[in-house]
Amino acid sequence: MWTDPIVDELHRIREEHAARINFDLDAIVADLRRVEAEWPGPKIAPPPRQLETRPQTEPDHASTPH
Known part of the structure; x- marks a missing residue:
């Protein structure tokens, strides 16, 4: 089976990285946030996402049995 080296x-x-922090998820997240805060490069925030709104439809009462 082929594997991707990257x-x-x-x-x-x-x-x-996880092993250095004893696989503690909270510590891993805290460490990654620290690295991100100290990163010298520019921070690029993604644009806000537009939530899709679905048109509200009335229930089809004609198709329900009485």
Whole structure:
């Protein structure tokens, strides 16, 4: 089976990072947020997402049995 070497490397890095923090999810998130805050590059926020609104339809009472 073919494997992607980039994906394999990302999995290895993620595993090593988690192991350094004893696989504590809260600590992993805190560490990633710290790294993000200290990152010297520009921060780019994604544009706000528009929620899709569905038109409200009246229930079809004619098709329900009485």
